[in-house]
Structures are given as structure tokens and as C-alpha cells.
Amino acid sequence: MEMRQIKLSFGRADSESSAEVQLGQTRIFAVVSGEVVAPFLDRATEGFLQFNVELSEMACPSVEGGRAATVTSELTRVIERAVRDSQALDTESLCIIAGEKVWSIRCDIRILNHGGNLIDSTVLATMAALQHFRRPEVSILEGNKIQCHSSDEREPLALSLHHVPLMLSFALLDQGKFLVVDPTDREEEIMGGRVSFGLNAHKELCSLHKMGGTPMRPETLVKCGRLALRKVDELQKLLSKALKEADKQAQDDRMARLRGTAIKASSAYPSTPYATEVTDQMEVDSSGIAAEFLAFDKLHLAATVREDMDENTKKEKEEAQWAIFDMISQAAMKSKQEVEVEASQSKQSNQPCETPDLNCNGQSSSEKVDISRKSTDSEGLVQPNQPLVPASKDDDSEEECPQLMVVESEFKNTCNNETEKDSQAFSKENDTTNQSKQDGNDEEQDLTAAVIKKASKKKKTKKSK
Numbered sequence: 001m002e003m004r005q006i007k008l009s010f011g012r013a014d015s016e017s018s019a020e021v022q023l024g025q026t027r028i029f030a031v032v033s034g035e036v037v038a039p040f041l042d043r044a045t046e047g048f049l050q051f052n053v054e055l056s057e058m059a060c061p062s063v064e065g066g067r068a069a070t071v072t073s074e075l076t077r078v079i080e081r082a083v084r085d086s087q088a089l090d091t092e093s094l095c096i097i098a099g100e101k102v103w104s105i106r107c108d109i110r111i112l113n114h115g116g117n118l119i120d121s122t123v124l125a126t127m128a129a130l131q132h133f134r135r136p137e138v139s140i141l142e143g144n145k146i147q148c149h150s151s152d153e154r155e156p157l158a159l160s161l162h163h164v165p166l167m168l169s170f171a172l173l174d175q176g177k178f179l180v181v182d183p184t185d186r187e188e189e190i191m192g193g194r195v196s197f198g199l200n201a202h203k204e205l206c207s208l209h210k211m212g213g214t215p216m217r218p219e220t221l222v223k224c225g226r227l228a229l230r231k232v233d234e235l236q237k238l239l240s241k242a243l244k245e246a247d248k249q250a251q252d253d254r255m256a257r258l259r260g261t262a263i264k265a266s267s268a269y270p271s272t273p274y275a276t277e278v279t280d281q282m283e284v285d286s287s288g289i290a291a292e293f294l295a296f297d298k299l300h301l302a303a304t305v306r307e308d309m310d311e312n313t314k315k316e317k318e319e320a321q322w323a324i325f326d327m328i329s330q331a332a333m334k335s336k337q338e339v340e341v342e343a344s345q346s347k348q349s350n351q352p353c354e355t356p357d358l359n360c361n362g363q364s365s366s367e368k369v370d371i372s373r374k375s376t377d378s379e380g381l382v383q384p385n386q387p388l389v390p391a392s393k394d395d396d397s398e399e400e401c402p403q404l405m406v407v408e409s410e411f412k413n414t415c416n417n418e419t420e421k422d423s424q425a426f427s428k429e430n431d432t433t434n435q436s437k438q439d440g441n442d443e444e445q446d447l448t449a450a451v452i453k454k455a456s457k458k459k460k461t462k463k464s465k
Contacts, residue, residue, distance in 0.1 A: 003182040003231065006124075006238060010132050010246035014150050019128035024184065025115025030125035031108045032133040036146065039095070039102040047094025048104040051079050053111070053122065060114035060185075075122050078209050079109070082123055082165045082198040086206040089130065093160040096138055101146060103135060105159070116184035119196050119209070123167040124235065131243055134158055151254060165206040166235050168228040169196040172214045179224060181231065195221070197228040201236045 004024035011018040015035070021028045039046060053072045057063060063071060083089065094103035107129060109122050134156035136148045171183035171191040180187055183194070193213020198206040205225070210216075216224075 004184075006235075008128060008239070008242040010128070010242070010250075012132060012134065012246075012250045014156075015136055015148075017129055017133040019125050019132055021121050021125040021128065023115070023117060023121045023124075023182070025113060026117060026121045027112040027115075028118075028121045028125040029110045029112055030122075030129040031110075032105060032129040033108075034103050034105050034133070034135050036096065036101050036138075036148070037104045038100065041099075044099035045095045045102075046091040047102040048106075049084050049089055049091060050104070050106045051076055051083075051109065051126070052106070053079070053109045055111045055114070059111045063114070071118070074211070075109075075118060078119055078167070078196065078207070079123055079126055081209070082167060082207040083126060083130075086163070086165055086198070088127075088161055088163055088165055088200075088206075090160040090162060096146060097140065097144055100144060105130075105133075105135075114185060116186070116188055117169055117182050119169050120167045120182065123165070123198070124239070127164050127166065128239060128243070130159060131161065131164065131239075132246055152258060163200040163202060163204070163206075164236065164239070165198045165200045166232050166239075167196050167198050167207075167209075168231050168235075169194055170224050170228075172216065176214045176216055176220060179220075181227070195224060197225055197232075199228055199232040201233070203229055 007022040009020045016031065016033045018029065018031045021030075037048065039048075053075045055063060055068045055072050055075075057068070060068075089105070094105065096102055107126055109126060111118065111122070134151070135158075136150065136156050137154045139147045139149065141147055168181070169183065171180040171187055172178075172193040172195070173180060173187075173191055175192060180191070183191060188194075191213075193216070194210065195216065196207075196209040198208065200206055
């Protein structure tokens with residue numbers, strides 16, 4: 001008389017929680033949510049607890065539309081009798097303002113896969129979701145207005161449950177001679193009847209469900225009840241252990257979210273000594289108040305911004321900086337002198353040289369001196385100019401003339417060529433303008449002659465008339 005393997009998984013969000021139960025091939029998913037509504041007038045201080053069960057053809061292909069409604073209605077009645085009618089939940093604790101606002105808790109149960117024993121699995125998923133649910137804390141403002149606080153602002157509150165009823169079902173085979181605990185879908189097809197016991201941890205009978213089928217003897221019913229007590233106790237221990245782990249995980253996630261580190265350091269920074277140091281300093285006791293988790297010294301680490309330098313290193317850095325400044329200033333002065341020398345040389349090469357008051361006999365004269373340039377060497381270097389000679393036709397006085405050396409710029413030829421080209425282009429433009437002016441004058445003369453000739457003809461015709 002052993003049950004199939006049970007797996008439980010939980011989830012939690014603001015004003016919502018979920019629980020998934022897998023019992024063998026049967027899978028049930030339950031979601032509990034809460035909202036603020038107005039109460040009934042005859043029960044002004046009591047909240048609401050509602051259940052809704054859904055079974056689709058995808059979960060059980062053998063169940064058609066009409067039969068699915070029958071199964072879901074039976075499951076809803078069983079859950080209501082086991083949980084709500086047994087007063088497992090204190091509905092008066094759901095009151096916010098008497099006669100105006102109360103909490104309405106809704107539990108939606110969806111059957112994902114039908115592998116047998118839906119009653120036990122649906123009740124187990126329902127109670128797991130209700131125990132894992134946390135409703136937001138509510139503040140009452142002026143004018144009977146309320147404000148719901150999120151889980152980040154204030155710690156949410158659990159539901160007030162008096163006890164936790166769980167169901168255990170037996171299948172009757174061969175006219176009740178054989179009993180099967182936790183029947184599968186194949187065993188349910190051949191069973192003659194079924195009986196379900198609803199029990200809590202206090203060994204109290206909360207509900208008993210049997211819809212027709214094979215009759216049972218009293219001793220068989222008592223035997224099934226004693227066996228159900230032992231199995232329900234095992235289920236209670238399994239459920240409480242899974243809920244503790246889920247609550248701890250949810251609390252850790254909330255604290256991590258409050259710290260601003262939702263991603264854990266162990267998974268984000270594996271095998272890093274700095275991450276290990278941070279996590280070690282941020283470890284705190286979860287039982288403390290929220291201010292302890294948000295302490296400044298636990299969230300921040302001291303780090304050096306810079307290191308103070310010695311006097312020797314300071315002097316070395318200053319000397320290196322001054323050396324760089326000296327090199328830059330020397331380079332600037334040198335470049336400035338080179339620019340001035342080149343400018344003076346270019347001025348001397350571009351200006352025509354005149355020798356005032358100088359001739360071969362030492363007498364003053366204002367004759368211009370022709371400057372010529374010798375041919376360059378094979379490497380293209382400019383050779384020094386030949387001696388200056390007065391513009392006279394006397395060749396005998398060449399030796400007596402003082403020899404003056406003038407250094408010409410190597411760019412003189414290019415400048416002269418450009419000036420010659422400019423002068424030629426200017427002369428061509430003048431020729432074209434003069435030619436156009438002359439053509440225009442000729443046209444004007446021809447036009448005036450034609451006008452005069454025409455006028456004379458008109459006079460002659462008038463005289464002849």
C-alpha cells in the first residue's frame with residue numbers, strides 16, 4: 001500500500017502564489033490570488049474563498065465536454081467541503097474595513113495531465129498554494145481609503161489557516177475484497193467504487209467522500225481510516241518540508257532584491273576571489289530586521305583611490321616635466337630662426353639688385369647690374385652666382401670691378417616662369433579685348449553709314465514727289 005512519487009514546486013509574486021504537484025503521471029497546477037472587494041451585507045466581516053477547477057481534453061483525451069463538466073464539478077465540491085466547510089481558513093481575518101472592504105481569495109486549479117487520483121492531487125495542490133500565498137499589507141487612509149503595499153515596501157502576510165486538511169483515496173476492487181491506495185487512471189477504469197478521507201495533522205476527520213459504487217463494511221471503512229491517518233501524516237511532513245524550503249528561497253530572493261543584487265554572486269562571478277570577499281561580508285542573519293540587511297558597511301567596500309608618492313619620485317617627475325618643457329621651447333626657437341632666415345633669403349632673391357654709385361673706376365654711377373646664374377651641378381644644387389658686371393660695353397674694365405656675390409633662392413626659376421606665364425596670359429587677354437573693341441567700332445561705323453544712306457534716299461524720294 002504505497003503511493004506514487006510526489007514532486008512539489010512553488011512560485012510567489014505580489015498578491016499571487018502558485019504550486020505544482022506531480023503525483024506519478026498526474027500533474028496539477030494551482031494559482032492563488034487575492035483582491036479587495038465589498039462583503040455581503042449579512043456577513044460584513046467575512047472575506048471570500050472561491051475555487052475553480054479546469055480540465056481540458058488535452059489533459060485527458062478520454063474525457064469529453066459533458067463528462068469533463070461532471071468531473072470538475074465533483075472535484076470542486078470535494079475541495080469546498082474539505083477546505084472551506086471545515087473552516088481551514090479564517091475568513092474573518094480577511095476583513096479590512098467592516099461592511100466595506102474585504103479580501104477575496106481565489107484558487108484556480110488546472111489539471112495538466114490526468115494520470116489518476118485527481119481528488120488527492122488537487123486538494124494537495126490547493127493547500128500547498130494557500131500556505132505559500134502572501135497577501136500584501138494594507139494601510140487605511142483618510143476617508144476609508146486603502147493602500148496596498150508591495151513586498152519591497154513591507155513584509156507580506158500569510159493567510160490565517162487553522163489546520164491543513166489533505167485527502168487520501170482508496171479504490172475498491174472485486175466487490176471490496178481488495179483496496180488500492182492512490183489508484184492510477186487504468187485502475188480507476190476497473191474499480192467498483194472509491195472512498196476518500198479528508199484528515200489533518202491533528203488526526204481529525206474533515207470530510208468523507210464516496211459516490212455510489214460497491215458498498216463497504218464498517219470494519220473495512222475503519223481499516224481504511226487508520227491507514228489514511230498514517231499516509232496523511234507522511235504527506236503533512238513532506239508538504240511542510242517543501243514549504244519551508246520554498247519560503248526560505250522566496251525570502252532570500254526578496255532580500256537580494258532589496259539589496260539590489262538579484263543575481264547571486266556565485267553564479268555571476270564564479271571562482272573570483274573579489275566576489276567571494278563581497279559575499280562573505282554581505283552574509284547576514286535572515287531573522288534580523290530589514291535595516292540590518294540594508295546597512296551601509298555591509299553593502300560597500302573601502303578601496304584606495306590613489307597612493308601618496310615619495311619626495312624622490314615627486315622630484316624625478318618634476319625634473320622630467322621641466323626637461324620636456326626645455327626641449328619644446330628649444331625646438332620652437334630653432335624653428336622660428338629657420339623661418340626668419342628663409343624669409344630673408346626669399347626677399348633678397350626676389351628683389352632686383354642695384355649698384356648705386358659704383359663703376360669700374362670707383363666713380364659713382366647708377367647703372368643696373370645684370371644678375372645671371374650659373375648652371376647647376378649634376379645633383380641639382382644651386383651654384384653661386386657669377387660676379388656682378390656693370391651694364392657697360394667695356395670688356396677691359398672687367399678685372400677692376402669689385403666682385404659682389406649674391407645668393408639666390410632655389411625657387412627663383414619657378415617664380416620667374418610663373419610671372420612670365422602670367423604676363424603672357426595678360427597680354428593675350430589685352431589683345432583679345434582690343435580686337436573685340438575694334439570689331440565693335442567697325443560695326444558701329446557700318447551701322448551709322450547705313451542709317452545715313454537710308455535717310456538720304458528718303459529725302460530724294462520726297463523731292464521727286
